[in-house]
Amino acid sequence: MNLEHLDLVTFHVTGSRPASGLDDVGKLTLKPALLAGYRDLTRLRYDYPLVLAAGETGEECLRSVSATIDDVLKQAAPGGLEGEALRKHTLRLEREIRSLVAQGAKATLRALWDRAAQDLASRTNEPVADNLSRARDALTVDGEVIDCDATAPAKLITHAWAADHRRKARAFLKDVNTLIVRLTDILRADYMKSSDARTADHLKASIGTSHADVFDFKALSRVLARTAVEGSLPETRRARINWALSVLKSQRFYPDPDCRPQGETRTEPLSFTFESGAAALAAFRERLPQMVELAKAISIAELEVENRYREAKHDPVFSHFDEGALGPKDLALFPSYLVCLRLRPGDGAQSASLVELLSTGLPVKVLVQIDDILEGATLAEGQFAFGVKSLRLATMAVGLNSVYVLQSSSSNLFQVRDRLIKGMAYPGPTLFSVYSGALLGAADTIPYLSAAAAMQSRAFPAFAYDPGAGPDWASRFAIDDNPQPDQDWPVQGFSYQDENRQRVAEDVAFTFVDFVACDGRHASHFARVPRARWNGAMIPVGEYLAHPPERVPERVPYLLMVDENDVLQRVIVDDRLILAARRCADMWHSLQELGGIHNSHARRLLEREKKRWDQEKERELAALRARPQPAPAARTPEAVPPAPAPAAEARAPEGAAPAPKPAAPAAAEAAEEKPSDDPYVETPRCTTCNECTQINPKMFAYNENKQAYIADPGAGTYRELVEAAESCQVSIIHPGKPRNQNEPGLEELIKRAEPFL
Amino acid sequence: MTIPATEWMSEIDDEPHLLEAYQGSLPRWCTGCGDNAILAAVQRLCRDEGLTPEKTVFVSGIGCSSRFPHYMRTYGFHGIHGRALPVAEGIKMARPDLHVFVNTGDGDCCSIGAAHWIHAIRYNMNMTVMLHDNHIYGLTKKQVSPTSPRGLRSNTTPRGAYLEPLNPLTVTLGVTNVSFVAQAVDWIPELLYDIISAAFHHKGLSFVRIIQRCPEYLPNLLDPWVQDPMRTLLLTHENGIQVSPGLAKVYKNQVRHDPSDLNKAREVASAEDPIPVGLLYWNPAVPCYDVIRQSPQLRTPDLIRAGLDSELDKFTIWPQDEPKRGQARPRARPS
Incomplete structure (x- = not known):
């Protein structure tokens, strides 16, 4: 080993940089080579910014700006050359909107559209206004536009929760309002039979003013009295209906849109968004008696409107109708409780109380936002298991078995919106574990890139656990949302020009080390190697990690990075970070196994069965070999005789054979018909x-x-x-x-x- | 049910219904009339399905068959000649929770009501339509109907009917959105019940033509078919009607017919002798107008009143708007 390379090995093993020769990456602005193309996100069409579409439910409540613009163009721009100008202008407007959002503009899509259109028109001589106004007419979606920043996960989850809340409210109010109308009908029908309803004044009021003079209401009242129907509602039934009506009308779980008569004071609906799990739990406990009462009133009303309430049978049931009578299906009718949290260092106690909350099985929807997954990974703590802390909560929740868990970085939330909506609609508790990528105090990081890098590098893998999807892990657990889920690290094609201006293409793995390299706090684990010192003993990190640790370190892992001028650099990595990357890979393997990829149990079973099969075949082969070889002449007669037999059998049904069969039923028939x-x-x-x-x-x-x-x-x-x-x-x-x-x-x-x- | 518990609680009181529970007033049909067989089959269906009388409605037009609602102890609407179907559609639209049955005759449905019949098939609203086809106007004492055989002498055709009869099955099978067409005969009650039952369970408009005898005015017309089981062709299929072993002994003329095959159904429907009996066509995927047009708006008394007022206002002449000499007549005041 030459001395120059020894420097590299020394850095790799000890993490200490020699006085000269290896550069401190902390002073350089380097980023992983695979991220070279993502310097200016406003020039790219990707999922963000998102439109939180107002009034929509289901997956439609989340739209990407690009998809919305695509829809607009499909609607407004004619095909071919004719629509080219409109397409061009609208796409320029889209970039303008992106820039506005990236600068921190907070507004609805339409407002941003107008602002961007104005800016664009003022900067160009082209007649954009007309085209943009035509395109705007085709815009059917509106709502707040959000970028992938620190507030995005909470805004997005709250929006999805509100959409689900609206869906639930619609279904619930449809039923409850129908019950109110039908119960009122029963009372009104009863009133119409009463003598009060037959008074002349009442009759007059029901005719209207135009022709009231031509009727003799007193005479009409007398006639109606003669034909009056006997009997009215039993007092107990009337009281029961009135009670149910008052409970249904005064419910505060959902807003009451139009059922209540005008003038009647409206009560504010209850709020279901909370800042802590404890507050949500306390609110749930406090509201439980009201829920029981409302469920009871609905049930009684449902029986009453169908005229199926039997006092002797149902009174005892309803007198014992309490919290115990509310099943999961009943609870699912009521709103879920939303809790949005940002996990900060030292929040261990909060995590514990969250797990307790989730284990209650109540319909709580908890967002745990994690802003930093590399914090605490210092030598002082002797802990290199990056990300363990943040992953712990989600995996613990999965362990509870009945919690819907969705883990994803915020960059990927739009892609997993179907799982997100499902999680909202899941009748039990749901945990959304989201990495925002927005590190507090780090001004130069782009949250979208950090979040995407965390997921790409398996530092924060995405997974979903849906207890309602089936009885087994195969149907419940999914890691499909990760890139190349069957690989250790996702591999991307990467091409560059070498010093001779020749195009070189290679496959580069995006590893945990790449993710750490994005974070300036961990620059000490890296050292840039000047081009002159590049040698064959340096191997890419992805390749290095694929092999077990070397006993005597000779080769040094390097990372391909680019500087501000897009010049390719090699950065070597110290062993502590490699150790952390190995741990990360190990955790990823566990997830893969749960997700059914490279499952060790299945592999073992396959090996065992294959071995057994091989052995069986071996035995059969040995038995065949051991059998004395029959003479070829003797084999022919053995094979020939069976042939005519099936032929005879096949012919039989056509001939006289079946005749005796029906004879027996025929005889029985004859006996019956005697x-x-x-x-x-x-x-x-x-x-x-x-x-x-x-x-x-x-x-x-x-x-x-x-x-x-x-x-x-x-x-x-x-x-x-x-x-x-x-x-x-x-x-x-x-x-x-x-x-x-x-x-x-x-x-x-x-x-x-x-x-x- | 919104609250799951209501479901079992509403069944606490469920007691098996007897057939008599569905029996209204005593039928006034002639002795030997095929309508009796249809009534018995329908009452049996109501009992077996446990239909609550207050959730069941029978709608009819005018004619012998249309007396049907009187003999059911359920809700009923003995309506206007030829207009059973539009009335039934209105009921289904306003009260989708009701089981709607329509009893109509060959005159009521295929003559004066033919336009409504065609559109009802196309609307495909969820109801069971029974066409009591006795090939004659019986209530008005023997006049030809559209399904009367050619040559039939009647009060309106003393020299015999001039035209070939209309085939209600081929007409129905030719209408867009047809979803269920079956044929039964009143003299095989077991199949009559099975077919009406299949029709009841179909979601959409199920059209059952029931060929029935009129012992008063056409006493021997169907004798050849009643007396010779070989002149009845039973259509069997696992998705259609299955014939019991007892019945199969008598009715040996059977053919396997797949009810999803519309072209084959049209072919079967065209053959009149032997009479095909069973499910000719069934397509559960056809959309129902009552589902498509279901309004999400709650029918509150105020809404109904406003709707009625606005409709009635279209026909109201407001006295204060009387025209002065030389002016045009006042138009209906906009609502």
Whole structure:
């Protein structure tokens, strides 16, 4: 090993830089080579900025500005050259909006559109105003526009929660308002039967003013009194309906849009957003009696409007209707409780109380926003497991089994919006664990890039655990949202020009080390190697990590980075960071296994089964080899004889063979059809035509299906039986033999009965 | 139900219904009339499905068959000649929670009500339509109907009917959005029940033509079919009607017919002898107008009143708006 390389190895092992030769990256502005193309995000069309679409529910409540602009162009811009100017201007406007948002503008999409359109028009001589105004007409979405910053996760989750809250409110109020109308109808119908409703004054009020003079309401009242219907609602029922109505009308869980009459004072709906888990839990406990009362009132109302309330049976049930009677499905009708938190250093106690809250199974939706996943990773603490702290909460929640967990960096939230919406609608508790990428006090970091890098590098992998999706891990757990989930590190193609201006393309893995390299606080783990000192013993970090640690370190891992002028640099990495990267990979492997990728149990099982199969085949092969080889002549007769047999079998059904088979049923049929001496009716074929029952209703009667049978053969004469058989249009009455041999005209009757025996 | 507990609580009081619970006044149909068989089958269906009478409504037009609602102890609307279907559609629109049945005859449906029939098929609203087809106007004592056989002498055709009868099945199967078409005969009550039951369970308009006897005015017309089981062709399929072993012994003329095949259904429907009996066509995917047009708006008394007022205002002449000489007549005041 030459001395120059020894310097590199020394840095790698000890982390201390020699006085000269290796540069301190803290003083340089370097960024991982794969991020070279992302210096100015306003020039790129990506998920952010997002529009928090007002009034929408489901996935539609979150829209990216680019997709919205695409929709506008599809609507407003004609195809081909004709629409080219409109497309060009609108896309320029989109970039303008991006710039405004990146500068910190906070407004709705329409407001930003107008501002950007004005700016654009003032800077250019092109006639953009007309095109932009046409495009704006096609804009159907509006809402606050947010960028990927420190406030984005909370805004986005709160918006999705509000959309879900609206969806729930709509369904709930539809049911409750219908119940209110129908209960009121019952009371009104009862009132209309009362004498109060029949008074002349009341009748006059119900006619209207235009033609009131032509009626004599007193006379009308007298007439109506004569035809009045007796009876009114029992007092207990009326009281029950009134109670249910008052509870339904005074509910404060959802806002009451239009059901209440004008003038009646409206009560403010309850708030369901909280700043701590403890506050949410306290509110839930405080509101529980109201929830029980409301659920009880709805249930009573549902029974009442269907007229199915039976006091003897239902009173005892409702007298014991308490918290215990509320099941998860009942709870799902009520609003969920939203808690948005930012996890800060030393928040261990809060994490513990959160886990406790989630374990209650109540419908809480908790956002835990993490701004820094590399904090605390210093030598002083002897801890290199970056990210462990932040991951702990989400994995603990998964361990609770009944919590919906979604972990994602904020850059990816738009992509996982379907999971986010599902998590909101999940009837139990939900935890959203989000890394914002917005490090406090770090002005030069771009949150979107930090967040995306954290997910790319497996430092903050995305996963979702949906307990409602099925009974097993395969259906519940997903890590598909990560890039290249079956790889240790995602690999991207990277091309550059070398010193001879030749294009070089290579695959570069984006590792945990790349992510740490973005963070200036950890510059001490890196050292830039001047180009002159590059050598073959330096290998890319991705490759280095793929091998087990070397006993005697000879090779040094390096990272490809670019400086401000986009010049490629090699930066070597110390061993402590490599150790942390290995830990990160190890945690990623655990997640992969849970997600069904490279699952060790499945692999072992596969190996075992393969081994068993191999052994079995070996045995079979050995048995075949051990068998004495039969002479080729002897084999032919053995093989030939079975052939005619199936052929004969196949031909058999065509021939006479099946004939004996139906013989048995035929005989049974004959036995069934043997004429009976007793009269009978083929009841299932009766068409209820009343012919026989009119001849003798005592002899012929209808069964529970209103079909005729002989109820009493002795209730009439043989003549009646024969006449019934003759008049039956479907000929299903069989008179049998006469019971009374002395009946007059019997001989003729027996003759007439013959066709019906 | 909003609260899951209501479901089991509403069933606490469930007691099995008897067929008599659905029996209204005593039928006045002639002895031997096929309507009796249809009534018995429908009452049996109501009992077996446990339909609550207050949630069930029978709508009819005019004719023998249209007396049906009187004989059911449920809600009923014995309406206007040929207009059973639009009335039923209105009911379904306003009260989607009701089970709606329509009983109409060959004159009521295929003659005066033909326009409504075609559009009702196209609207495909969820209801069970039974066409009682006895091939004659019976209530008015024997006049030809659109389905009367050619040559039939009646009070309106003393020299015999001039035209070939209309085939209600082929007409129905030719209308856009048709979703359920079956044919039954009153003299095989077991199949009549099975077919009406299948029709009831179909979500959409189920059209069942029931060929029935009129013992008073056409006493022997259908005898050849009633007496010879081979002249009835049973359509069987696992997605259609299955024939019991007992019935199969009598009715041996069977064919396997896939009810999802519209072209085949049209072919089967065109054949009149032997009479095809069973499910000809079934497509559960056809959209229902009552679902498409379901209003999310709550029908409060105020809303209904406002709607009625605005409709009535279109026809109201306001006295104070009387025209002065030489002026045009006042128009309806806008609501």
